[in-house]
Amino acid sequence: MSRQRWRTVKEIRIADVAQLAGVSTATVSRVLANPDQVRPKTHALVMEAVRRSGYTPNSTARNLRTRRTMTVLVVAPRLTNPVFAQVLRGVDDELTQNGYGIIVGNLDNRTEREARYVDLALSRQVDGVLLMNGRIPESGKRSMGESGLPMVAMCSAIPGGRVPNVTVQDRAASRKAVEYLAQLGHRKFGYISGVPGTFIEMERFTGFLEGIAAAGFGQEDFVRWEGPFMFSTGVSAAQSFLRLRERPTGIFAACDESAIGFIKTVTTAGVRVPDDVSVIGFDGIEFADYIEPTLTTFQQPLHEIGRAGARTLLRMIQGKMDPAEWDIQLPLRLLERGTTGPAPRPGG
Amino acid sequence: MSRQRWRTVKEIRIADVAQLAGVSTATVSRVLANPDQVRPKTHALVMEAVRRSGYTPNSTARNLRTRRTMTVLVVAPRLTNPVFAQVLRGVDDELTQNGYGIIVGNLDNRTEREARYVDLALSRQVDGVLLMNGRIPESGKRSMGESGLPMVAMCSAIPGGRVPNVTVQDRAASRKAVEYLAQLGHRKFGYISGVPGTFIEMERFTGFLEGIAAAGFGQEDFVRWEGPFMFSTGVSAAQSFLRLRERPTGIFAACDESAIGFIKTVTTAGVRVPDDVSVIGFDGIEFADYIEPTLTTFQQPLHEIGRAGARTLLRMIQGKMDPAEWDIQLPLRLLERGTTGPAPRPGG
DNA sequence: TCGATTTTTGTAATCGATTACATCTTTTTG
DNA sequence: CAAAAAGATGTAATCGATTACAAAAATCGA
Known part of the structure; x- marks a missing residue:
């Protein structure tokens, strides 16, 4: 054998x-x-x-002659994050329908893994690149930016007008999150971030700050915890939260995984959600429907983001990009559910 | 522009x-x-x-001449299921390290979507195929089986010796699940299946039956609910469960998503886990750590399954397959956690 | 140093499709 | 019905690498 x-x-x-x-x-x-x-x-x-x-x-021969490969690289920060898996589904639907194949690049949250996909994409002559990692990947050798390859950013925008962005109204939603918590009577807040320095994080944090200001609060009225979009970020935020003398009662997490990690950790420590602390997430992943109580969160049209990103990329590849559609912002929906409630009576 | x-x-x-x-x-x-x-x-x-x-x-030119593409197709039943996302991570680690690219095929649980990936893979001259869908994909035109392409099945085995299988000890674990529940005093059981007819489902159900028999029970002592590996399967199982006059107290779900969907639904209906009903899952996805109480489940070495599958495929591609490693079965670990407990007193 | 041997390099065929251009057929038109 | 136009088909170049084979250069041994 x-x-x-x-x-x-x-x-x-x-x-x-x-x-x-x-x-x-x-x-x-x-x-x-x-x-x-x-x-x-x-x-x-x-x-x-x-x-x-x-x-x-034999597409290998065809590719050589036509100088097209009908293949697109999709770079995801972490494939096990259901947000990106869901967007990828939308991308897949749109692209395979049009005869394109998808090469996936999974960074597993490590920026240094970008390099291998840059080389892969350039040597394989992919026709375009979809980026969910919020930056144009680089390798020591060659930059993907200089390649002239059609690229589209999804989820996490790449500012500077170099590529079209398909995003949601991150800032407006984050602002609304705080306002929603303030309306429920919360006076001290917590913010669980994404990766500091990324555009998406800046947007969400800016929105959060706007909400804080709009509700009449200031710098001293909130705590901020940092980390990537993962369960573990919520867990460490919760550990820090539990050590505080004066705990916030209204928490906004910039992603559902963090929110869920936070809730699980504080619940285990005996803190009740939403009685003692309200938590609002961001993403609307399927899992958010299955924790108890159900997570209050902003639902992103993840599948549609993928489709829209793919469609935009296809237009770029075909050379008929409509400038009016350079940036696409899709709406979000606040799902008011079980993890948010009235602020506890002070000293109650 | x-x-x-x-x-x-x-x-x-x-x-x-x-x-x-x-x-x-x-x-x-x-x-x-x-x-x-x-x-x-x-x-x-x-x-x-x-x-x-x-x-x-230019790998396009190289591919034509060398008749290799350094590309592998990975077929997943549903990418948003963290089980497959996690296995894919392992595959990606192993393959990109060896210079291979991955084309993903996402079936979204619809068998008819196989066809497009068969054509894609054959025309693109991929060097090999990794299958997580438990069958050799077919298209009207050509069968992937007749192509002579190296293939490896992961997670859900493909019986018949046509391809090497990388699996876990499904049957033994399922049997152990029932025995574990029986030991806790449960006398009436529930089984939430996978897709009927698939080999993985047969294995897990057979193991379940073995456990039932070993514990001294029979056909009349359990209920079976069917559906694919998804949250919604657990939800509909729970709905059926809630309508029963005499409810089982020991539930074994053939996947974590079903288990979690079940738990959420019965909890919302006022049934307490594990006080009223014990639930044991299968997979050990990350989510299982974050529901309350934490899910009792069998942890699969998902990442390692992916790596092992990829390594096996690479050996086949290189023509140096070791027959001794034709089938690989990796061990499972029972995580005894919060969703299982002693059976409630009858009539308590 | 010279011929034999080994190592290095170059020339040109090759992979399997697409497509510019030429040629041959068919259709149209006056 | 003949000439012109349009349409269908064939011939051969092309894409950019790899590699068999030939040729050239370097090394070796006597």
Whole structure:
């Protein structure tokens, strides 16, 4: 069994089909790519030969000649985060429908892993790149920015107008989150961030600050905990929270995973949600529906973000980008559910 | 801005590098692929030219000539299921380290979506296929089985010896699950299945039945609910559960998502876990750590499954498959946690 | 130093499609 | 019905690498 040859089935080439149909390879190629350039009779003849032989064009050869690969690289910060998995689904739907294949690049939250995908994408001549990591990937050798490749950012915008961005109204929603908590009577707040320095984090934090100001509060009225979009960030935020003498009662987490990690940790420590502390998340991942109580959060149209990003990229690839659609911002929906409630009576 | 040409950067070809270094293209190629076949002095010369020009080989051309694409197709039943996302991480780690790219195929639980990936994979000349969907994909045109392409199944085995399988001890664990519940005093059981007919489901159900028998029970002592590995399967199982006059007290779900969906639904209806009903899951996804109480479940080495599957596939591709490693079964670990407890007193 | 041997390099064929251009057929038009 | 126009098909160049084979250069031994 070892040292066995696997690719045993003989490949059928376009020349074989041509011979079978009694035409030239050019005609076969035309039948498959431009059916209207060929006589119906010939068309039928060739199609029959294709069917009989079970011919599938070798895209490797086609790619070389046409200088297109019908392949797109999708870079995700972390595939096990359901946000990105969900966006990827939308991307996949749109792209496979149009005959494109997807190469996934999973960074696992480590920026240094970008490099391998830059080289991969450039050497494989992908037709375009979808970025969910909030920056244009770099490798020591070559920058993806200089390559002239069509790129679109999703979820986390890349500011500077270099690429179209498909995002949600991060700032407005974050602001609304604080206002919502303030309306419920909360007077001291907590903010669980994303990765400091990323644009998406700046947007959400700015919105949070706006909300704080709009509700008449200031710098001294909130605590901020930092970390990437992961459960563990919520866990460490909660550990810090539990050590505080004067604990915030209204928490806004910039992602659902953090919110859930926070809730689990404080609940285990005997703090009740929402009686003692209210938590509001961001994302609307499916799992948020299954914790008890159900998470109050902003629902992103994740699947639609993926589709919109893919569609935008396809337009860029086809060279017919509509400038009016350079940036797309999709709406969010606040799901008012179980983890938020009236602020506890002070000293209650 | 519209109708703009994107690929503006001139591509550097091997001929350019050759000219720059004053050697032939053959030499450049050799420097990059077989450095020991070339004089150190020439090597340095060429490397300098490569560096100066920023040359990256065009893999499209290379693929055509070498008849390898260094690309693997990974078929997942549903990417938003963290089980598969996690396995994919392991696959990605192993493959990108070896210079392979990954094309993902997401079935979203719909078998008919297989077809597009069969065609995609065959026309793109992928070097191998990793299957997590428990069957060899088919399209009307051509079967992936007849292609002679190296394939490896992960998670859900494909019986019949056609492909190597990388799995866990599904049957033994399922059996142990029932025995564990029986030990806790449970006398009436529930089983939440996977997709009926799949091998993985048969394994887990067989194990469940073995456990039932081993504990001295029979057909009349359990209820079975069917559905794919999703939250919603657990939800509908719970709805059915709630309608029963005589409810089981020991539930085994063949996947964590179902378990979590079940728990959430019965909890909302006022049934207490684990006081009224014990639930034990299967998978050990990260979410399971964050529900309250923490889910009792079998932890799969998901990342390792991915790595092992990828390594096996690489060996097949290289034609040095060790028959002893045809099937790999990795161990599971029972995490005894919060959702299981002693059976409630009858009529309590 | 000279011929034999080994190592290094170059030339040109090759992978399998697409497509510009040429040629041959068919259709249209006056 | 002939000439012109339009349409269908074929021939061969092309994409950019790898690699078999040939040729050249370097090394070795006597």
